[in-house]
Amino acid sequence: MALLEVKDLHTSFFTDAGEVKAVNGVSFFLEHGKVLGIVGESGSGKSVTAYSIMQILAGTGKIVSGSIKLNGEELVGCDEKVMKTVRGNKVSIIFQDPMTSLNPTYSIGTQLMEAILLHTNRNKEEAYDRAVEMLKLVNVNEPEKRMKQYPFELSGGMRQRVMIAMALACEPDILIADEPTTALDVTIQAQILELMKSLQEELGMAIIMITHDLGVVAQMCDEVIVMYAGSICEQGTADEIFYNPQHEYTKGLIRSLPSATTAGTKLQPITGTPIDLLNMPKGCAFAPRCDAAMKLCIEKAAPNIQVNEWHRSACWMCIKNGIENGSIVVEEETESKGGDNE
Amino acid sequence: MSENNNKALIEVKNLKKYFDISVGLFRSKPLKAVDDVSFTINKGETLGLVGESGCGKTTVGRTLLNLYKPTSGEIWYDGKLISTPADIREFRKKATMVFQDPYSSLNPRMTVSDIIGEPLDIHKMYENKQEREDRILELMSHVGLNSEHASRYAHEFSGGQRQRIGIARALAVNPDFIVCDEPVSALDVSIQAQVINMFGELQEQLGLTYLFVAHDLLVVRHISNRIAVMYLGRMVELAEAGEIYDHPLHPYSQSLLSAVPVPDPKVARANKRIVLSGDIPSPLNAPSGCPFRTRCPHATEQCAMEMPPFKEVSKGHFVACYKVDEIN
Numbered sequence: 001m002a003l004l005e006v007k008d009l010h011t012s013f014f015t016d017a018g019e020v021k022a023v024n025g026v027s028f029f030l031e032h033g034k035v036l037g038i039v040g041e042s043g044s045g046k047s048v049t050a051y052s053i054m055q056i057l058a059g060t061g062k063i064v065s066g067s068i069k070l071n072g073e074e075l076v077g078c079d080e081k082v083m084k085t086v087r088g089n090k091v092s093i094i095f096q097d098p099m100t101s102l103n104p105t106y107s108i109g110t111q112l113m114e115a116i117l118l119h120t121n122r123n124k125e126e127a128y129d130r131a132v133e134m135l136k137l138v139n140v141n142e143p144e145k146r147m148k149q150y151p152f153e154l155s156g157g158m159r160q161r162v163m164i165a166m167a168l169a170c171e172p173d174i175l176i177a178d179e180p181t182t183a184l185d186v187t188i189q190a191q192i193l194e195l196m197k198s199l200q201e202e203l204g205m206a207i208i209m210i211t212h213d214l215g216v217v218a219q220m221c222d223e224v225i226v227m228y229a230g231s232i233c234e235q236g237t238a239d240e241i242f243y244n245p246q247h248e249y250t251k252g253l254i255r256s257l258p259s260a261t262t263a264g265t266k267l268q269p270i271t272g273t274p275i276d277l278l279n280m281p282k283g284c285a286f287a288p289r290c291d292a293a294m295k296l297c298i299e300k301a302a303p304n305i306q307v308n309e310w311h312r313s314a315c316w317m318c319i320k321n322g323i324e325n326g327s328i329v330v331e332e333e334t335e336s337k338g339g340d341n342e
Numbered sequence: 343m344s345e346n347n348n349k350a351l352i353e354v355k356n357l358k359k360y361f362d363i364s365v366g367l368f369r370s371k372p373l374k375a376v377d378d379v380s381f382t383i384n385k386g387e388t389l390g391l392v393g394e395s396g397c398g399k400t401t402v403g404r405t406l407l408n409l410y411k412p413t414s415g416e417i418w419y420d421g422k423l424i425s426t427p428a429d430i431r432e433f434r435k436k437a438t439m440v441f442q443d444p445y446s447s448l449n450p451r452m453t454v455s456d457i458i459g460e461p462l463d464i465h466k467m468y469e470n471k472q473e474r475e476d477r478i479l480e481l482m483s484h485v486g487l488n489s490e491h492a493s494r495y496a497h498e499f500s501g502g503q504r505q506r507i508g509i510a511r512a513l514a515v516n517p518d519f520i521v522c523d524e525p526v527s528a529l530d531v532s533i534q535a536q537v538i539n540m541f542g543e544l545q546e547q548l549g550l551t552y553l554f555v556a557h558d559l560l561v562v563r564h565i566s567n568r569i570a571v572m573y574l575g576r577m578v579e580l581a582e583a584g585e586i587y588d589h590p591l592h593p594y595s596q597s598l599l600s601a602v603p604v605p606d607p608k609v610a611r612a613n614k615r616i617v618l619s620g621d622i623p624s625p626l627n628a629p630s631g632c633p634f635r636t637r638c639p640h641a642t643e644q645c646a647m648e649m650p651p652f653k654e655v656s657k658g659h660f661v662a663c664y665k666v667d668e669i670n
Binding site: 041042155157158185186187188189190191193194212213214215216217218219238239242243252253254256257258259260262263266267268269270271273274289 | 538
């Protein structure tokens with residue numbers, strides 16, 4: 001059984017301007033001890049997917065339909081009491097900005113101990129010991145001294161370590177990292193990523209890594225989900241996504257990256273501007289920006305099909321190529337629904 | 343890039359910028375944001391400036407344009423020393439800036455045409471209203487904005503389009519030189535490439551010279567002819583873009599470049615990163631001697647004594663490190 005199973009998740013924000021479908025039919029599995037990367041640009045719904053799992057959506061946000069199963073237990077529509085035992089205990093989250101996600105008016109020690117006291121049966125002394133132990137684990141030097149300090153006294157990298165220590169204090173099964181290194185410098189980013197990787201191997205938890213940086217994904221993740229405008233374009237193993245991309249958006253993203261060999265040449269950008277979630281097109285959300293878009297793409301969104309054992313994609317071009325090389329058999333003439341790979 | 347390759351357009355000599363920071367009720371202490379930095383930028387060239395936050399790279403760009411008054415040092419533009427206020431005014435017609443954050447660098451109460459037209463107003467660069475209008479529309483088409491956008495406000499645009507407005511504003515006075523301060527770091531991945539390409543195209547069309555400040559090393563490598571690396575207010579290495587990536591000599595450049603996450607899983611798995619321990623010291627309490635010595639795996643007593651000289655080790659490759667021969 002998969003550790004986490006998300007099925008056809010729809011999350012919307014009900015704003016004055018109308019319903020914003022931030023997550024629009026997302027499904028995936030997460031196995032024990034795996035690192036899953038979710039990539040996409042701002043507004044693609046990657047963070048909202050994570051917040052839906054934790055059920056920490058902002059006021060107007062609501063899970064409309066779908067199912068989220070943790071160890072087989074349904075979380076959508078469950079009691080808030082149940083969610084309290086999930087958050088922090090079984091699923092923890094670290095946020096992008098370590099500057100604002102710690103409370104400036106409490107010491108590091110108080111904030112760390114709060115998490116431990118809430119979620120475990122330890123008494124104050126035991127919680128203190130556990131907090132110091134956690135700070136040691138994330139390579140914070142002089143942990144006893146840090147316990148008494150306030151967030152403003154620490155550097156960005158140090159604060160992110162404290163956040164990680166807090167998230168891991170109750171030994172969760174899943175750690176959700178929402179752009180954990182975006183606010184950090186490159187050399188500090190390397191330290192934090194290295195730390196997360198070694199902790200993951202040591203403690204055996206699963207990680208959902210949300211990022212827009214394909215470099216971070218390549219370095220950290222076993223499996224990757226590419227999101228655009230609230231839907232999954234493509235999902236598969238990291239090698240499949242980077243070396244055998246099937247969706248035009250993924251291809252465009254990888255093509256547009258500057259690298260050692262592009263110096264002095266033109267980059268190949270994705271044209272157009274990011275989508276307005278209030279004005280979603282009828283067909284494939286990426287079609288207005290896609291160079292390869294066909295008539296069909298504008299009229300109808302492509303179904304998510306199995307490309308091979310390790311790879312799924314939702315792109316008509318991929319299906320067209322599949323039909324041409326015979327790997328996809330069309331079942332009905334009118335319903336051009338892709339069958340499974342033979 | 344162009345044929346007048348070796349003609350220096352910008353020459354910076356021993357530039358220093360110290361900020362006074364109060365550390366008590368009546369005491370203040372200098373924060374050495376930029377400390378004794380010298381470099382030249384040739385006509386038509388792009389010089390990339392990289393380093394981590396707080397290393398002084400933005401301050402270099404701003405001091406260069408006299409947005410901050412330099413504590414000491416000289417800035418030469420096209421063979422002339424910039425010193426008097428009149429020089430500075432004249433210089434600002436030739437040198438402009440594109441800012442990092444396209445959200446906060448555009449006045450929300452001004453229309454696009456007023457934002458782009460403001461430099462024209464300041465420098466009185468038109469005879470009549472029609473001329474101003476025409477120039478604004480020309481600039482907008484340069485950066486790929488439609489003429490109907492002219493009467494709109496900045497909040498109606500996406501990040502990429504806002505950055506285009508910022509670039510059009512920088513181009514308004516017909517400059518030779520633009521300081522680009524992290525111009526793509528606030529943009530989405532799919533938009534970054536569009537804006538980077540535009541910088542390249544404008545350079546070709548208008549013969550521009552850039553100082554390109556950024557922390558994304560892959561972007562800098564793509565766009566720059568030469569690259570300078572800064573650490574805690576000092577320049578530690580300067581070389582041709584390819585040279586610095588293939589043969590970085592300073593231990594800081596080496597670790598910085600190895601820390602860049604490469605978007606290729608097989609390379610990333612094989613990549614041996616030099617992970618530095620510790621954090622960047624506060625520039626208020628910069629270490630004596632070489633600023634990098636507290637994190638440097640090769641540091642000795644000599645490094646604590648005095649800042650190593652910034653010397654040329656091979657043609658066009660400058661490094662400030664005592665141990666450069668030993669390490670490499």
